[in-house]
Each structure stands twice: as C-alpha cells, then as structure tokens.
Amino acid sequence: MKKILIVEDEQHQRELYVMELQEEGYEVDQAANGKEAVDKVKVNKYDCVVLDIRMPEMDGIEALGKILSRDKKVPIIIYTAYSNYKSNFMTWTADAYITKSSNLKELKDKIKELVSARS
Template structure:
C-alpha cells in the first residue's frame, strides 16, 4: 500500500483530501505546514507528497526545496488554489502542479501516475 503525505494548513480541506485518498486505497499522513512536512519526510518514507503552497510558518515553495535537497526522487505534487505560482521556477522542480478543483480526479490520476512511474524506475 502506497503511503502519501498531505500538506495543507486548512483542516477541513486536509481531512477531505485524506478521506478521498483513503477511499482510493492509500495510507495517508497529514502535515499542517511546510515545516512539519519537512520533519515528517525526514522520519518517514512516502511514495508521494501532495502539498499546498500558501501556508503559515513555512510555505510550500520553501518546503519543496528542503524536501528535495534531502531526497531528490520523492514525487511531489503541488496542489494549490493559486495558478500564478507556476511562474515561480521553484515549482518546476515538483513533479506536477495541479490547481485545486471540486473534481479531485486530476489529482488522483496524477498520484497514480507518479507512483507507477517511480515503481517502474
């Protein structure tokens, strides 16, 4: 069973994603900001990280850099309400950049894709 980390400061959203992804059959951990995410990635092994950008204390961009500096191969999917972060070249280092949407199918497809790609590699 693949293990995912969801990084999202808004509790309701975070829990919603967790529920949805658990329904898909993933084991899901939750972090409330970038800082916590960096710590959790340090201590645990995840198959993919789904991360928001705008978060207090440490934002997604900074966390992205810190996580990748530790483990370059871990798939990271940016999942945010803001499409304009695409212009920040740091986000290019993520495996995917998905704009939040009522329909979570795009996210689910992308998670499946990156996990499969990693398993094959």
C-alpha cells in the first residue's frame, strides 16, 4: 500500500485530505507543520508528500528543502491557498504545485500520477 504524508496546519482540512485519500486506498500519515513533517520523513518512507506552505514553526518552503535533503526521490506536491508562491524558485524543486480547491480531484490525480511513476 502506498504511503502518503499530508502536511497541513489547518486541522479540518488535514482531516478531510486524510479521509479522502484513505478512501482512495492510500495509507495516510499526517503532520501539522513543517517540523513535524521533517521528523516523520526521518523515520518513515513515503511515496508522496503533500505540503502546505503557510504553517507555524516551520513553513512549507523550509520543510521542502529539509525533506529533499533526507530523501531526494520522494515526490512532493505543494498544495497551498497561495498561487503566488509558484513564482518562488524554492518551490520549483517540488514535483508539482497545486492551488488548493474544494474539489480534490486535481490533487488526487497528481498523487496517482507521481506514485505510479515511482513504481
């Protein structure tokens, strides 16, 4: 079973993603900020990381670098309400940049694409 890490500070959103992705048949792990995410990546092996940008303690951009320095190959999707971070070159190291939407179809499709490409 493919393992996915959801990094999102907003609890309700996080829970929504977890439920939705579980229903898609993924094993879903969750982190409330960048720091937690980096800690989890240290111990676990994920097939995909979904990363919010604006978070307390450690934001998504910092976490992105740190995760990649642990595991260069893990696919990372930046999933944010901000469309303007797309122009920040720090986000270019991510595999995908998706603006948040209530319809999770785009996110799900991208996860599917990245996960299947890995295997």
